[in-house]
Amino acid sequence: MKSGKKLLLALMLVAAASMVLALMSGSVKIGWQAIPGSGLDHELLLHLRLPRAVNAFTTGALLALAGALMQVLLRNPLADPYVLGISGGAAVAALSAMLVGLESTGTSIGAFLGAMLSMLLVFGLSGFDRHSRLLLTGIVVASGWGALITLILAVAPDGELRGMLFWLMGNLDNSSSPYPGLIALILGLMLSLPLSRDLNILARGDILASSLGVSVKRLQFSIYLICALLTSVAVMTAGSIGFVGLIVPHGLRRMGGHDHRILLPGAAFLGGSLLLLADTLARTVVAPQQLPAGAIMALIGVPLFLYLLRRKP
């Protein structure tokens, strides 16, 4: 078996293991016998832990997949799903929704619309003619959103502040429906996997790709749309969670996943597993208190990434 397939298989096993761990962990010990049964354990497992675990996994997977795509699109290893001001736009919309007193559904929809709006804005302002302009426009727009976020936090009533801060740090306990994330993940993989071979070539430059028969403009636009969808749904599900989208694709590349046919699904599995593990830790370490999953994610991610970076490829 080729090394790429081995890597993918290993990542699938890691994903399965982290899912099992997430479902088994918590303040109440639940065994497998609870699955078919009824009663409190069954309720707890299927209606609390499972949706949350699925949300954590899909959010991590969406962000890592979007990060891998965004890095090829911008051909910049520093790109992450939020680089085009996406999380900022989402945050401004979500916090505004909280400010006017909307419930969690309203906040989620606001986040989704804000993310989409920000992407359209950046795209509209920069076009596709220059990568550097797209990236710079995104960074500048993101700074603008950052300023608005600060303003909203400054005028928000004290009662709302804690919720807002948790949203900004990435929050998985608002028990939103797992379906949007699942659907977006499946759709994202179905749409991006057929582009993998083209992406391998695009990673080596626009004009090289063009000379090898890749329709560059169409490919870039497709990646852009897929990224917009993936990131918006991720932000809608869990607020802004940094780091996954940046490090997971890099980590995989250092493990030998250069080919996007391995890298894209691999990023989804690894990103999902990492965030799921982070969230499991976040809700168990100092239970019953819950920590923000985004912060735990970064705490796991930093040493892991530094290790990968120093290791000889």
Next chain:
Amino acid sequence: MTPLLEAHQLSVLAGGKWACKGLDLSVSRGERWGILGVNGIGKTSLMHALCGIREIQSGQIRLKGRPISEMKKREAARIVGLLFQDSEDHFPSTVLETALIGRHPHIPPWQRESLEDERIALEALRAVGLSGMERRLANTLSGGERRRLALATLLVQDPELYLLDEPTNHLDLRHQIEMLDLLASRAAEKALVMILHDPNLAERYCDRILLLIEEGQTMQGTKEDILNEANLSRLYGYPIATIRGPHGRIFFADQTVPASGLKAGCL
């Protein structure tokens, strides 16, 4: 027989200046063209225009008699391939993976590279002297090795017309000759168009020459007609002299004639 490449009344702008204006060019199988011109005159832009990856201002380009604008990109990529001046690698990939991307236009969108594709890639790596480096990361190679990897990728693409943008970039003397020998050996059933900065390589490896002079003016013809002291001195704005060597003429920048005297004299 239909030429592989025809440009008809082609005008290309490069950086606000005309690289060529109303250029008519026809490249047939077996021909080896050299393009010469000073830095920034638009040689690369013209070359990119010829394979359809750069917008042209007017005129038409045909590949095997069909307008390139009406062709699928993959189809065009099977006819014409380009060796770039420099390669980009922002992300790691192995030498073999890099060479394999040359197969892209030959593999249907939904298929993977076959063992046969891999064999072709290994064969090309062997031809450029990179055997044994297949698993190395391309960005750990030296400048000259990367250049040879880029050539291997082009050999893997196996187009009918090779467009070579400064193929000898980064290569030492021996590898320059080996690379051009390798390309020339394939030229019998293919065609080569190469941008060169050394008239001596043009003298040795080309049979036809296109000079990009200035303001879109061009001059073309057989090597014997075009490569001479007067044309080259005018082209480079510096006195070029020749001596006769055992295997043909040798061009060199003549320090004995002051450049100022040239402007008054030859032109």
